[in-house]
Amino acid sequence: MSAANQQSGPHGARRAAVTGVVVVLVVLAAGLVLLALQPRTTTATATLTVTPRTEAGADAALLLADRYTALAGSAEVLGAAQADEPALTEVSLTELQEGVEVGRPPGTATVVVQVTLPDRDAAVTAANAVVGRLVEAGADEELVAVDPGREASSARTTGSSATARWVLVSVLLALAAGLCAALASSLLTRGRTAGRATGSTDAEALDDLPGFLADPPGSPAPVPPRTGRTGATAAPVGSPGGAVSRTTGSAVTLTAALLLVLAAVAVGAPIGRAGSNSLSAAPATGIAPAAPAPDSTAPDSTAPGLDPAVPSAPAAETGAGALASRSVPLGTDGIAATASFGGVLLEERAVGLTVTYPDVSLTTDGRRALAHVRLPTHNCLTTEPPADPVAAGCVRSVTEYADLASPELQVTRDGDRIELAGLFPTYTRPNGSAPSYTGRAYQLAASIAPDGPRRDDTTPATGVVRIGLDSAATAPERGVSRLQHPG
Helix, strand or coil: CCHHHHHHHHHHHHHHHHHHHHHHHHHHHHHHHHHHHCCCCEEEEEEEEEEECCHHHHHHHHHHHHHHHHHHCCHHHHHHHHHHCHHHCCCCHHHHHHHEEEECCCCCCEEEEEEEECCHHHHHHHHHHHHHHHHHHCCCCCCEEEEECCCCCHHHCEECCHHHHHHHHHHHHHHHHHHHHHHHHHHHHHHHHHHHHHHHHHHHHHCCHHHHHHCCCCCCCCCCCCCCCCCCCCCCCCCCHHHHHHHHHHHHHHHHHHHHHHHHHHHHCCCCCCCCCHHHHCHHHCEEECCCCCCCCCCCCCCCCCCCCCCCCCHHHCCCCCCCCCCCCCCCCCEEEEEEECCEEEEECCCCEEEECCEEEEEECCCCEEEEEEEEEEEECCCCCCCCCCCCCCEEEEEEEEEEECCCCEEEEECCEEEEEEEEEEEECCCCCCCEEEEEEEEEEEEEEECCCCECCEEEEEEEEEECCEEEEECCCCCCCEEECCC
């Protein structure tokens, strides 16, 4: 074996390793440079609490919290917050709308307001200003107290969550590129070495000078020496094991590079809108993005109905309670409605009745709609649903819930009068376990209309609910019934 063949293995391995490391560093540096050129954002978080003042307010707290969740993302509230704070004069209303996310954690009456802006102080000011406007709007609430919760501050802001994700993506892609470069360098080096080795062997085979000197013309024919193996040739035969191992190594390297690329795609896949943090991206938090700017022309990627924050799929096709803490931003033409109704017959039993006293809330922007229904049930030994189930001696049973979004939810408006209808699959919330569907679905229809003058964008409401063949009117003693306008 020639010296070139003896040294090609270690030399080729070193060259492949150096090539791979150089490519890794180059790709990683390029990714980090691109990341450094991306704009930075800061997210500030402030909260609002809705606390019941009366027993009726305890039943209405969650419904009212939904209403304030929808109001927080409206253009009117954001515009008023911007006008109140000189620090926000450099922030356009469109930028503010795109940066605001509002949600209510499931099972609580706390409204979480998050504002994501490039400037830290502007994000903090905007979050506190939005909460301040909501507190001002809820000053006249009789059933609940609307108070500020945790105040946003510079010390509690968070940076863009995309930074760590894209650093990891850059590392994975750099490793994949380094593996591919090392493999290519190794294959190229082996090809050149094989070519040189083949050329050397051919030259030695054609060189007949030693034989000519040993046996000049006219000499007796030499007797070939005996060998220990019959039919053995003097030429060395290469083992196929080397080629197999090289093929296996190449396949393993390419597979590892492919896995790294797939991991980079999985890590870098968008989990929410640009600049949003984990709270807005996690479905469990129920964050509904603020309404888009009025002049927005971005196409709707979903079926007619709700945007990605409020899925348009039927409730039965989503997890139980997946829409419970979500709402539709009201925008400029929307409306929010809450109503508490009297007793409705659910089931007639051999002895007595099973009745419910529905609470219905609705948010709509004129195109999309989302309704929440709460059905506390009682077993009563009466012939009709009593006005007060406790006074009538009824036994409290489980409370069922239902959420339905358009287009399955049918909503029509005639001015401020709202009519909604749909088939509502119900679920329960067992203590200590996740919500689970009951297997029942009720055909529910409700009509809610103004019942007095509008004051501070709020109008008293009255209405009727129908479940199956039974119906009931709103019951003021049970809770709040009102319409809330964006401005």
